[in-house]
Amino acid sequence: MNLFKDAGHLLRFAALFVIAFLVFWAIRGFVVPRSFGQYGHYRGAAIGEIGARPLHFAGHDACETCHSDVVDVKKAGKHAHVNCEACHGPQAKHAADPGNVTPVKLETAALCVRCHAASAARPKTFPQVNAADHSNGVACETCHQPHSPGMDTPAANAGGAK
Amino acid sequence: MNLSRRQILVLLPAAAVAWKAVLAGTPEEAPNYSMSDHWWGMLIDVPKCIGCGNCVRACQAENDVPDGFFRTWVERYHVTDTNMTNPEVISPDGGKEGFPTAAEDAGKYFFVPKLCNHCADSPCTQVCPVGATFVSPDGVVLVDPKYCLGCAYCVQACPYGCRYIHPEKKVADKCTLCYHRITKGLTTACAENCPTGARQLVDLKNPHDPIHAFLKTHSVQVLKPQMATGAKVYYNELDGSVR
Numbered sequence: 001m002n003l004f005k006d007a008g009h010l011l012r013f014a015a016l017f018v019i020a021f022l023v024f025w026a027i028r029g030f031v032v033p034r035s036f037g038q039y040g041h042y043r044g045a046a047i048g049e050i051g052a053r054p055l056h057f058a059g060h061d062a063c064e065t066c067h068s069d070v071v072d073v074k075k076a077g078k079h080a081h082v083n084c085e086a087c088h089g090p091q092a093k094h095a096a097d098p099g100n101v102t103p104v105k106l107e108t109a110a111l112c113v114r115c116h117a118a119s120a121a122r123p124k125t126f127p128q129v130n131a132a133d134h135s136n137g138v139a140c141e142t143c144h145q146p147h148s149p150g151m152d153t154p155a156a157n158a159g160g161a162k
Numbered sequence: 163m164n165l166s167r168r169q170i171l172v173l174l175p176a177a178a179v180a181w182k183a184v185l186a187g188t189p190e191e192a193p194n195y196s197m198s199d200h201w202w203g204m205l206i207d208v209p210k211c212i213g214c215g216n217c218v219r220a221c222q223a224e225n226d227v228p229d230g231f232f233r234t235w236v237e238r239y240h241v242t243d244t245n246m247t248n249p250e251v252i253s254p255d256g257g258k259e260g261f262p263t264a265a266e267d268a269g270k271y272f273f274v275p276k277l278c279n280h281c282a283d284s285p286c287t288q289v290c291p292v293g294a295t296f297v298s299p300d301g302v303v304l305v306d307p308k309y310c311l312g313c314a315y316c317v318q319a320c321p322y323g324c325r326y327i328h329p330e331k332k333v334a335d336k337c338t339l340c341y342h343r344i345t346k347g348l349t350t351a352c353a354e355n356c357p358t359g360a361r362q363l364v365d366l367k368n369p370h371d372p373i374h375a376f377l378k379t380h381s382v383q384v385l386k387p388q389m390a391t392g393a394k395v396y397y398n399e400l401d402g403s404v405r
Contacts (some may be wrong), residue, residue, distance in 0.1 A: 018171065025178055042296035046306035047197070053342040056224045057351050082357040086216055090223045114260055115214045115357055121238055121264035121271035122212050126358070 034072035057085050066098065070147055077148025078127075086110055087146070112140045195345045200300040201367040202339055203280060203394030204353070205376065208401070210360035211273040213238055217352035217361060218258040224340060224351035231326045232256040233337040233353055234277035241403045242269035249403040250304070274397070274404055277352070277362060278303060278324040278337035279385060282392030285318035286325060295334065301366075301394060302341055307333045321389050366394070 038044030063084040064071045074080060085091055087106060094101045118128040128136075135143075143151065165173070213236055221227060221234045221316065236257030240250040242337035257273075264271055280303050287295050287303060295316055305316075310333035317325045317334060328335040340350035344363060348354070353361045364373035376382070376398070383400040384393035397404075 022174060022178070025175070029178070036293070037204055039299055040296055041293040043306050043309055046308070047298050047304065047341075049308075050304050050306075050338055050341050051226050051312070051345045053225075053338075055222065055343065055346075055348075057343075057348075059343075059348040059354060079357075081359055083354055085220075086355040086357050090220075114216070117260075117263065118262045119213075119261070120266045121240070121261060121273070123209055123272075126212050 055082050055092045056090035059090040060084060060089075062095040063091070073145075074147045077145075078150055079147060108146060109139060112144075112146075178249055197299040199367060200344075200365050201394075202301050202344060203364045203372055203373075203396065204277065204339070204350070205362040205364050205382075205396045205398065207360045207362070207398045208272060208274060209399050210358045211236070211275055212358055212360075213257060213261045213273040214357065215257045215260045216355045216357060217275055218256045219338075220351040220355035222258070225338070226344075227335075228329055230255075231329070231335070233324075233335070236261075236273060237263075237274045237276060238271065239274060239401065239403060240264070240267075240269055240271050240303065241401065246403050268402075271318055272401060272402070275352075276322065276324070276385075277324055277395060278320075278335075278339070279393035279395040280339055280389065282394065283390065285321060285389075285391060289315040291320040298341075302339045302344075303336070304338055304341060305334050305336060306337075307331060310334050321386055321391065322393075324339040364396070 033043045033045065035044035036042070039047075052102075060083045067084070071084075074082075088103055091103055094103050113131050115126075116128055118130045123127055140146070174309055215236060215318045217234055218232065218236060221232075222229075225233060227233050234256075235253055236250050237253045237258070238261050242253075252261065261273075280297075280301060282297065282301065284303050287297055290296075291313065292309055292311055293306075294311070295302050295303065312327055312332045312334065314327055314334065319329060325334055325336045327333070338346070340352075343350060343354075349363045350361075353363050362373075365371050366373065373396075377396065380398050382396045382398050384396060385400075385404070386393070
């Protein structure tokens, strides 16, 4: 048959094509990460990597395991829903190694006014004071125990500073 | 086993396909956490926000956000009685150190905390040319820093201005909804540190999450609903002047 007389040329060409495809497939296997496309058009392993980033804030439950005395005082007062680290800052290192990492003592004066300085922009129901008129320079913790700031809680015996 | 050249050629692609499946394996996942059981979002209770900036500081500490860049920030709106459409909006240093004292004045003031809306149909993930940003199966919009080219298409695409190019890593960066915390059963750093409970992490797939009752009984909005982004940050009592 004359029809397949020159088929050899085509077959060589087809073989080249197949080899090129296999080379492409092999390189692609190395270059594209294993988890790409697992959940969608992205690298699935990235989710685990982002989830493995280190913590800085330990979370309220971690505080409660050791400092239940302070938490009990706090629960009874106006600051019941303010989590420890909202004032004390990130304490994951302290929670992981309480013996060697000690939290720094807080500057109460700067801390209280962050939330409680009077401003017309704040919600009217939120307790606010004009620091200069309110205390005349006397430190907040002289009258208010930060963990339970109501005036019915004596400032001295409400836990906290040790 | 005698294989002809032809048989080997037929078998090679099949073997390559099988080998890929062997290599893929299963990815690392946090123990006791199943992505298919969660659909994360956030509730912002606008009347509760006092503009203390705790969330902004907490976010920067938790996620090592560089100075001058924000994954979350707080805006203060001042709307006068006669000009609803042009509110005065300030956010000095993202509200990180609070806001200047507002004198008793005409009109109303309120604070609006902002963060990534973790949109279900996110414009930012759709424009990424390399598959570096995506919505995870549990509904969190994340950036893969190893894949990101830093082209900033996504920064332009986000209608809420929630993305930035990290000044040192030169890749897109944004709120991860503290993915490293929520997958371990903790709440986000901003919600953990909010003294008034104005920010709450919500899991829409959890039938016991209080969000379901809250959404039924309150007037809740998302930002820019006309853009149909599927935003999952719900704002309670959001004022009409907020953009």
